Amino acid sequence: MKKKKEQKKKLATVFLNTDAVSNRDYSHHDAWIKNEVIITSGESFYQEELDSIARGATIFVYANLIGVVAAGTVLDEHSVAVTDPNLLVSDESLEYQRKVSWFADIARNPVHYKIVKDLCGTPSRAVRSIVTNKDALRDLVAAHASDADIAAIEAKYAHNPTEARAWALTRLCQGKYRDDLLALWDDRCAVTGCSLLPVLRASHAIPWCSSSNAQRQDPNNGLPLVATLDALFDRGLIGFADDGMMLCSMAFTTADRQLLGAPANLRKTLNDAQKTYLRAHRERFPLLIP
Known part of the structure; x- marks a missing residue:
């Protein structure tokens, strides 16, 4: 009796090289970030890679001789072949696209390719699984994303250095926002009830980089969460319904849910503003399911 062919396990943390041969050695990463997609093109092999x-x-987007320029979460199950000139992002007549929600746009402040090489090796293939130093790379990308936000603030408020410094401090420390957010939740994690302030993160439902100044400071636009839940929420692996029920991504396996005690619902009833922000978070991550 013939054995069934084992299904190849899909990759969970990867580099995607924007300068793969199929892209004629030209990096289209700015267009990828703008259109919220990752792309390969060329032979069917490159679709299989995607x-x-x-x-x-x-996904960490890598441009040759530049470094990591963006990071995001893959939202769909498989690629779509695109030939419509109005939808093409590259210069090719056929390309393969997958939808991504970016959590770090660091094209103007990339993690240098030499640092990437030292940490994880050079991503020479179109798609390459990251095996070593994944956490270190994530931390570097997060730091560069924060720096990029601060640079954008300084440019926006170049005419008013005092205001620029104030917003930069807000981005770094989330001072008043964090205090107001914690006050809404009795200085505890919105899910677990943990009261250890050093381990609580002030999460944003609409990301800081996408929020208006008012939204950045609105404590309804977020939840105080312990670090693990903050990371899951930030990546769209969990979200919350209007009734406070936790929703889990298909990518958040049953085994991992059990290890982390998920799903676990919010401790308090949401107000209308909180529901609106959390609804926007769910819409941003369509992979969420009950």
Whole structure:
């Protein structure tokens, strides 16, 4: 009796090289970021490479001789072949696209390719699984994203250095926002009830980089969460319904849910403003399911 062919496990943390041969050695990463997609093009092999990435995977976009320019979460199950000139992002007549929600746009402040090489090796293939130093790379990308936000603030408020410094401090420390957010939740994690302030993160439902100044400071636009839940919420692996029920991504496996005690609902009833912000978070991450 013939054995069934084992299904190849999809990749969960990967590099995608924007300068793959199929893209004629030209990096289209700015267009990728703008259109919220990742792309390969050329032979069907490159579509297979793109389809080897799991839904919910963390993707680090790498440009040759530049470094990591963006990071995001893959939202769909498989690629779509695109030939419509109005939808093409590259210069090719056929390309393969997958939808991504970016959590770090660091094209103006990339993690230098030499640092990436030292940490994880050079991502020479179109798609390459990241095996070593994944956490270190994530931390570097997060730091560069924060720096990029501060640079954007300084440019926006170049005419008013005092206001620029105030917003930069807000981005770094989330001072008043964090205090107001914690006050809404009795200085505890919105889910677990943990009261250890050093381990609580002031999460945003609409990301800081996408929020208006008012939204950045609105404590309804977020939840105080312990670090693990903050990371899951930020990546769209969990979200919350209007009734406070936690929703989990298909990429958040049953085994991992059990290890982390998920799903676990919010401790308090949401007000209308909180529901609106959390609804926007769910819409941003369509992979969420009950």
